[in-house]
Amino acid sequence: MSFPAGFFITGTDTEVGKTLVSGAFILKIRAQGGKAVGFKPVVAGTYKDAKGVVVNEDLETLRIASHLNPGQMELCPYVLNMPAAPHLVAAAIGQEMEMEMEMEMEMEMEMEMEMEMEMDRIMQCTSQNTDSKRCCSGRRGPGVFNSAKQDSGLG
Ligand SMILES: Nc1ncnc2c1ncn2[C@@H]1O[C@H](COP(=O)(O)OP(=O)(O)OP(=O)(O)O)[C@@H](O)[C@H]1O
Ligand SMILES: [Mg+2]
Known part of the structure; x- marks a missing residue:
């Protein structure tokens, strides 16, 4: 990722x-x-x-x-x-x-961005009709990976 x-x-x-x-x-x-x-x-x-x-x-x-x-x-x-x-x-x-509050919001933003970037990668894989297992990175936490994989009908 x-x-x-x-x-x-x-x-x-x-x-x-x-x-x-x-x-x-x-x-x-x-x-x-x-x-x-x-x-x-x-x-x-x-x-x-x-x-x-x-x-x-x-x-x-x-x-x-x-x-x-x-x-x-x-x-x-x-x-x-x-x-x-x-x-x-x-x-x-x-x-x-509080610095903590600022850091927390900044981290939330980063996570949101990270999800968006991963979604983009998945969409790219789907449109290129390649194997999503190869395209998607190892982290399995966010449901977005699995649901996108199901939606794409790949893997
Ligand atoms: N498109 C532009 N072309 C030329 N000068 C601009 C443009 N936009 C802003 N400026 C000018 O550039 C200067 C810097 O503006 P900017 O708002 O980026 O400063 P800043 O460091 O963020 O200030 P602040 O500490 O108030 O947030 C200002 O004098 C502004 O009027
Ligand atoms: Mg400014």
Whole structure:
């Protein structure tokens, strides 16, 4: 099985291009046939979109670059409304931020991506009419492998 790789993009100071580069990076990976989804541990500053949904500019950039519909996937565990340094906003509103929570959501995303990638591999095998046993990796945990195998009528 191929596991998703993670890239950590950072930059000192605000408005230096972290989001712009992240979005471009995601688009480039996708253009090359890979799967990539953006994730940001905490954002501060929200507005209402045309439909009245509360959104954050950075998360919208990551979402659109990641080819996700609104609300399709949580890209950030801590969305703070006030537009200021996140740690100051969090302190002002008494919001505790736990690294564990961020890691947990990030891991959930990775698992989702991993499943999607495996599904893609299975679909590819099916369309190529090859032996799914050879194509699918050894991990038998997620039901998706078995059900897809049944659906395909292979193996
Ligand atoms: N398509 C674009 N072409 C040129 N400049 C752009 C484009 N999109 C954004 N910028 C500018 O690039 C700069 C970096 O923006 P970006 O939002 O990526 O910074 P950031 O490091 O993520 O900031 P923040 O810390 O506020 O999240 C900003 O000045 C922004 O106006
Ligand atoms: Mg940004």
